[in-house]
Amino acid sequence: MSAKSEVLQGTLDLMVLKTIETLGELHGYGIARRIEQVAQGSISLNQGTIYPALVRLEQRGWVSSRWGLSETGRKARYYALTDSGREHVRAEADTWRRTVKLMARFVES
């Protein structure tokens, strides 16, 4: 088994949201790079998988997007959190913390 784990089902959305929350309005490439950075190589992420996630999040109204110019002068699509998205991140993060705590207790014991 590889040291790098696959992205756990359902966690990518939260990672993307959290990334946008931390860094502000950002393009897809930036989001992918940031996730890789934070994970410090502990997950193997096909950068392409964040795009379906972004579509999903946009459909649910948690992020909005617009065209903008990147720092290198390329036309890129920028994603930002909506108000309901911000609320959702907070709630989901809480749930996640509780789950982690619970799982930790099981695994440690």
Next chain:
Amino acid sequence: MSSLRALLIRLRERFIRDRLETRLDEEIQCHVEMLADDYVRSGLPREEALRRARLALGGIDPTKEAVRDEWSTWLDSLWHDIRFAGRTFGRDWKFTVATVLTLALCVGATTGIFSVVNSVLFRPLPYPDPERLTVVLSTAPGVDHGFYSAPGVFVDWRERTTSFENLSGLRRTTALWTGASQSQELPVGRASSSFFALLGLSPVLGRAFTDQEEKSGQDVALLDASFWQREFGAGTGVLNRTIVLDDTSYTIVGVLPAGVCLPKYGAVDVWLPLAAQRGHRGGGDILVAGRLRPEVTLQSAQAEMNALTLGIGKEHQEDSRHGALLMPMREWMIGEVQPPFLAVLGAVVFLLLIGCTNVGSLLAARTTARRRELAIRASLGAGRLRLVRQMLVECLLLGLAGGALGLGLALAIVHMAQRISAITIPRLEEIRIDAWLFIAAAAISVGCAVLFSVAPALGIGRLELRVDASKGQQWPGKMGGNRMRSALVAAEIALALVLLSGAGLMANTFLRLLSIDLGFHRNALVTVNASLPFNQYAEEKSLDFYRRLAEILKPLPGVRAISVSDWPPLVPVHFPYRLTGSNGSGRTECEAEARHVDAGYLRATGIPLLAGREFERTDDTRRPRPVMLNKTAARLLFGEANPIGRQLASNYADRHVMEVVGLVGEARQLGLTETPGAQIYVPLAYRFANYVVIRTDNESCDLTNDIRAAVQRLDPHLPLPTVSTADTLFDQEVAAPRFYLRLLGALGLAGLLLASIGVYGVLAYTVEQRTHEFGVRMAIGATGSQIVRLLLGFGLQLTLVGVCLGLLGAVALTRILTSLLYEVRPNDPLTLGAATIGLVSIVFLTCWMAAWRATRIDPLKCLRWE
């Protein structure tokens, strides 16, 4: 359904997919480039950097596929909602049809009628600065409306007023056009030179009149563009040609845009200069219209015109009784139709309310009945938003279907309105469907649907889920568990009763109009007018012409009696004679409407001769001049004494002494609803004759061809004569009430139908909801009739509440119909009672039909069901 699906797929492909694909392409491309840029910076060659970047992405095409999957779940779930809605509608087709038709009826009727009323009543006139356009009418004491003015008064007004920047006169007449192969009688307008500028119109060809041409009445003419196209093929060579009207040649100087005129006044074919004669006073037929100066208000202009008219009256004795009345042009145009149109508008708003209530109550019942389904879906993991979306999709589909049908209905209504001949609707050509009104009506109806179907779905909280999913059936504590729905139905009944009362009042009016005693026999009474040109046929010649015509027609089979007159019955032309007589105590006076008639007139029209004799041919030259009086005139002049042989004097023209030779019955000469006052019949000698009146054997007797031949024989230059019947005139008189009766009747019936559907829906729903309870009741010995009584009681409760509210509404609102009613008060108890009884019986019948279904419940099946 399959075509709808195909349409949706195509829409998706065209409008959403293309845009999404482009966006996806660019976004992925950008990602790869940015990643590659980073690799290049770390020292890789460009080619290799791009390859690595694509690899890191996980491949361009797999990424795109993954994104496309996300799209399709979103679109497909919407598609799924639509298909699911379609299936439930198909299963519940009675509900679907009822809802869609109700929506269509409401949206269509409201949009159509609102569009018509809006164009006619509310939109500004299509002329520059329409709010400054003003009509100046003449008034006289004892006449309750303004009328057209004398030419001399118009000339004085125009010279003296400072309130108007443009004051124009307009006169409508007819003229015989002899240039064409067959002589034609044309509608002709005579207008001031400033009239066209008043409406902001300029000729499409040539020029308008000059002031000089107007004042001196020169022989120049302007053609209406439609006449120009019809008769001259729109050729430009028409300028400076001549057109012969009533034997005078006019030079054509220009062509005006088609249909130029004040809408109420009607379009004409040819315009001639007005040539108002200063000496022509004491009444006339000139419509005076003007444009107020910007700083002048209607009130101050009215004050000025009052003072001017008073001054004119002092200078000219003939005009001394007249006043002036200023009125905004729009008000003058729409005056007559305003009250009935507002009434119709009110009725249609009521219909919309009933319809919305109905749709709301149908959908609320349906959603409540689907609680179980919704609860199960929710417990299987459907989010509340998901359920609400399902309800929304269903509402919007219903709204779409109803709206589409409604738009068709609205178009049909507007189309029909433009072809109505029963009433004269001003500004008809401006009528068009108002898109905003349609959107508003559709939004109100669909909004109602959404409100009543989504709200209950929102109400399904998690706690209820277990209960609803397991039970499905509720045990309402008492009858009509849903108070809101009962209230809605009661409101519907109330609204329907108001509509029915309005229709009932119109029906009552119409019956009264039909039963009026005219004082003559209108059946089989034919009138003939030959349009004699005035300049060729002076008084004696016209009388001679019509007498010869009568001589020719008299021996024809089918002609029972024949005579000549100035005007036939039911034509509102006033000839007031001021008469002086004497009774035992002194001099008496009265004003009597005069008709000038020839020998045999009473026999031809069927006006009864009560005493004395009818006119004879020898009366032409008899002195004192013989006259006939009706009973009212005789009583006013001579009291109860026998009037035959008495003498009286008149103020009219020759001021001859007259002698009464006959006493006749009261006849409605001036119109159907004009109660006859004092009337006098004077021999026709020395007056213009206009009509031959013929009493035929029966109504089917058609003399038209014989009459045409006879007129041609007497004067081959004349146009075809106008052959009409008193029946036709009568029909024209009752056309407007009949039209409004049909309109309000249709709205009333539609309201009744919708309200019945509403009542039936609520009762049927109650029956369904309480099937189990009824089953138990019947199992322990309740009979079917007891169940029916229970349900009927509930229905009657609703009806009673509705009727009470409805009667209050009817008493308050039917007043708006006052101007349409004849000899019926707006609160006529008989009519309101009849409407109530009608409504209650229909509603009762509906209740009974719904209740009867309850007796079909099989107790065993019902108990086993749970």
